[in-house]
Amino acid sequence: MSKVRYGIIGIGNMGSGHANTLKSGAIAGAELTAVCDGIESKRAWAREKWSDVAVFEDSASMIASGLVDAVIVACPHYDHPSEAIQAFAQGMHVLIEKPAGVYAKQVREMNDAAAASGRKFGIVYNQRMNPLYRKLRELISSGELGEIRRTNWIITNWYRPQAYYDSGTWRATWAGEGGGVLINQCPHNLDLWQWTIGMMPTRIRAFCQNGKHRNIEVENDVTAYAEYANGATGVFITSTADAPGTNRFEVTGERGKIVIEDGKMTFWRLREPEPEFNARNRTPFAGPECWKIEIPDQGPSPEHAGIIRNFTDAILSGTELVAPGEEGIRGLTISNAIHLSSWIDGWVDLPLDEELHLAELNKRIATSSYRKEAPAADASKPADLTGTF
Template sequence: MSQVRYGIIGIGNMGSGHASILTSGKINGAVLTAVCDEFESKRDWAKEHFGGSVAVFENADAMIDSGLVDAVIVATPHYGHPSEAIAAFAKGMHVLIEKPAGVYAKQVREMNDAAAASGRKFGIVYNQRMNPLYKKLRELIASGEIGEVRRINWIITNWYRTQAYYDSGTWRATWAGEGGGVLINQCPHQLDLWQWTTGMMPTRMRAFCQFGKHRDIEVENDVTAYAEYANGATAVFITSTSDAPGTNRLEVSGSRGKIVIEEERMTLYRLREDEAEFNARNKESFASPEVWKIELPASGPSPEHAGILQNFTDAVLLGTPLAAPGEEGIHGLTLSNAMHLSTWLDDWVDLPLDEALHEAELNKRIATSKFKRAQPVEAKR
């Protein structure tokens, strides 16, 4: 195979974005050969936009059975990601899914099993893994630069969304249509980076999700979560869609210092010696370890979605390791599922998560959701 022939399932905002990148010629070894969408208006747009150079289908089965594609990009609404991926694996496709991996961990685990059985490449569009800032953070933590991780604080409240945004689709911000709010729609990248950069998953969590705070919606749009780890570390994660202006600040503190990322800049606060060693030898009441503040230089722009597409193409053609394996989508989703479940039960939740209990509680909300699916749901973010 000299090039990967891509087909896109769902050409709303995200799908059309991938199509634009693929048809730009920026991705070596990749070509867009087909798209599909349940919406006639989207199919008409594709026919007009691509001028006949890309085949247009009504559904994924017809597109895949045409023999025109080697890999699919799944850009449908959240609930459809696992089912579309599983069907594509069954037909021998390589699969790249949009975030989130799904809505609840059980369906994502089934998708992961199908991927493993297929022997095909499986990736997820965690484009922030391509960001030099977070790649550097992961490298510094893994190398032991700040010692053992002790505390993680992330305030990510710059997801401002108006009522007009929520009113733009009947499926939006509903349990039945979207499966959640800020945790499932806006924050999957941060939930992934939280555990990917630190290499740690919590052992238990207590969360407080506020549903419809300052907005007429039924899902969460303001969250404060507290997590604990096996090594004694703790984490606080705060997010909202109604803060103006918002904040995006990540701090990771360890026994040898702290890393702060804010406003696209990274600052390293490096202790001259490990805090535990300093504490053991110190005899002064109000002494503190010597600390060096280092502003780390920018590492260049992030390739974002194009970077993920190039990496996935290289994985198919050359066997290049995936930057964002699809199987890892379950980790960030587990964090959001745990936050929901903790709030619903008004209690601590242990990890690994009781996935059956989470699904049962989610189904209770779906049963009373305002959204009732009467027509295809258009994929937008």
């Protein structure tokens, strides 16, 4: 194969963005050959915009056409796993938009299908391409920060007014979206939280407030506390109603702390590891010598184009994936655990009890304000949704 022919499932905001990236010629070895969408107005728009791209009503027809080698799944959250599973069964390489899905059980099934297919599987975690977070991961994995002791991420610059939530009946509903700020705005942050430090929590206690300062049924204000196997702790705070918001990620280790804020990274580096200083020091109120280091600008982030380029290279030449699709379950598991902790008002241990989470989610779907005109969903899973967003 000398070129990857892409088909896009769903041409809403993200799908059309990926289409424009592919059509721009920015991705060597890739071309857009087909798109599909269940909404006629979207299909008409696509035909007018890209006269040389085949347009289909559904993904099955697009895949069966023989015009595509890989698909980008950019439909609503609940459909990501089912669309991916169908594509793997037909021999497609699959790149899914975030989140990997709404609940871990369906994502685990998708991961199994990917493994059985032998095809490339990626997720659009474009923030893994951001040089700041790549540098943070490098400094931690190399041991420069020492063993992690604490993480704090306050990510409240996801401001969304009521008009945003009113722009679609599916928005901020349990049946339409499966959650609020955690499932829509924060998947990248939750992924980076575990990816940069290289470990998952062992248990989580969280508090979610639904519809705080907004007329919505899902969470838009969250405070979560995490514990790790090595004794480290973490706090994750997010909101869509703070103005102005904050984006500050702080990681403390035995050799100092690193802070990412306002697009800059600062490393407060201890001259010696804190445990060593503490063991030899005999002076009350003394502290280890610390150097403030401004990490040089790491350059621009290639964002979404970088992920598509990396995925294309993986198909054509076996390049290692920056964001393997199988890893989408990690950030989603943290999201599910935060939800579940708030729902049951208690601690949640990881590995996650996926059946309990799904049962609690289905309770909220049953009373959700969103109603799609379709046959009732099987009681074992949330309603299947179609369309674009």
